[in-house]
Amino acid sequence: MSKSTNHPFEELLAAYSAGSLPLSQALCVSAHLEHCESCGQKLARLNRVGSELMQQLKPARASDELKNRMLDSLDSLTVDDIPPQHSVSANPSVPRCLNQFIDRGYDDLPWKRVSADIQSVELCRDSNGAKVELLKIKPGGSATTHTHLGDEYTVILEGSFSDEAGVYREGDFMVRGTGDQHTPVATQDRECICLAVTEGPVQFTGLFSRMLNPLIRRNYV
Amino acid sequence: MSSMTKRATPGDKLVALSACLARVANDRDKSAFAELFDHYAPQIRAYSLAREPGSDLVADDLVQEVMTRVWLKAASYNPGLANLNTWIFTLARNCRIDYLRRNSRYATEIDPTDMFNEMEDEGPDPFQLAQQSRVEESIREGLKQLPREQSEILTKVYLEGKSHQQASDELKLPLGTVKSRVRLALKKLEVLVVR
Incomplete structure (x- = not known):
């Protein structure tokens, strides 16, 4: 395990442990956890908090019917009754949580050109509309300065990059909020591959607040 | 002499339940499984009802999902990574995430199966x-x-x-x-x- 220096905030890790984090963000936390022993230890304790809270609930009696049905079914249960785990990718730098999208490694993905320095491939969308993608920055390449409409979650899977705030290495996790401006530059020695989750721009649907939408698109709110 | 009897602590209970799980893993012991069911099913139902009050069917489904995993995965559970109570919590949490994903109004292709560790042998350092x-x-x-x-x-x-x-x-x-x-x-x- 490499030693990452940028970690998810504590409350984000707690939401992951509670299972209340959107799955797209949970993917990023999960990818980070494969690199980070200290967050793994924190998570084990956060799970313990969940377990204690669950035990403090007033038990809700289960019917005899349910129990008998369960006991009668035991002999016929097979591994097909629970979701299968995905096979391991050929590339060890692909985190386990991404095996569902990446069969053979990064090279075989349908990369699309974003700029001279950057390629991207969309992996999926979350139910909240967030986009989950991989970004590949060529050695020494730069992502043009950009701001965000929603939060952007990034985990470095391979290589490293730096921006105004510092240097980020394999396993590092970062969140850039609305309006944060940054210019990531990949290091010279190799290309950098990141997992990036971007939340869609917020759209208000209320009668009054709909008038805010043009402002949001221009980044005023 | 009942007043002299020492009350079982949560720790004693956990030791007894862990022994039941070992019997399920090693001997496929159904009476041990029934003891686990008696203890955990009401907790799992309470956990489900905390999120969806009144939904008894959803709560019963969650019990079935979790206890199915207990039966099938008992042998791969690693007590060095989490105690039995915590394992049950993580299973209930994972099953609930999966249930919500399958029944969400807005579909997502993200499969949570490989995202949340289930305290099996290949996990992080114990x-x-x-x-x-x-x-x-x-x-x-x-x-x-x-x-x-x-x-x-x-x-x-x-x-x-x-x-x-x-x-x-x-x-x-x-x-x-x-x-x-x-x-x-x-x-x-x-x-x-x-x-």
């Missing part, structure tokens, strides 16, 4: 068992002493499955306050100290 039970005790005691507003927020996030934003809407508190209450609670519980 920690010391001795230290585990001490941490357990301190978390249990700490939860009793949390100010109400902090335990309320943990209940929302962990049991009712609310996002920080949803908790902020329901409690009519700024998002930042919700996050800082979670952080304060975790600090009091000493969850985040890595030794």
Whole structure:
């Protein structure tokens, strides 16, 4: 395990442990956890908090019917009754949580050109509309300065990059909020591959607040 | 002499239940499984009802999903990674995530199966068992002493499955306050100290 220096905030890790984090963000936390022993230890304790809270609930009696049905079914249960785990990718730098999208490694993905320095491939969308993608920055390449409409979650899977705030290495996790401006530059020695989750721009649907939408698109709110 | 009988502590109960799980793993012992069911099914139902009050069918489904995994995965469960209570919590959480994903109004292709560790052998480095039970005790005691507003927020996030934003809407508190209450609670519980 490499030693990452940028970690998810504590409350984000707690939401992951509670299972209340959107799955797209949970993917990023999960990818980070494969690199980070200290967050793994924190998570084990956060799970313990969940377990204690669950035990403090007033038990809700289960019917005899349910129990008998369960006991009668035991002999016929097979591994097909629970979701299968995905096979391991050929590339060890692909985190386990991404095996569902990446069969053979990064090279075989349908990369699309974003700029001279950057390629991207969309992996999926979350139910909240967030986009989950991989970004590949060529050695020494730069992502043009950009701001965000929603939060952007990034985990470095391979290589490293730096921006105004510092240097980020394999396993590092970062969140850039609305309006944060940054210019990531990949290091010279190799290309950098990141997992990036971007939340869609917020759209208000209320009668009054709909008038805010043009402002949001221009980044005023 | 019943007043002289020592009351079983949560620790004693856990030892007995862990022995049941070992019998399920090694001997496919159905009566041991029934004991596990008697203890955990009401907890799992309560956990489900905390999120969806009144939905008894959903609660029964969750019991079936979790207990099916207990039967099938008993042999791969690694007690060095989490005690039995915590394993059951993570299974219930994972099954609930999967249920919500399958029944969500907005579909997503993200499959949570490989995202949440189920405390099986291939997991991260185990920690010391001795230290585990001490941490357990301190978390249990700490939860009793949390100010109400902090335990309320943990209940929302962990049991009712609310996002920080949803908790902020329901409690009519700024998002930042919700996050800082979670952080304060975790600090009091000493969850985040890595030794």
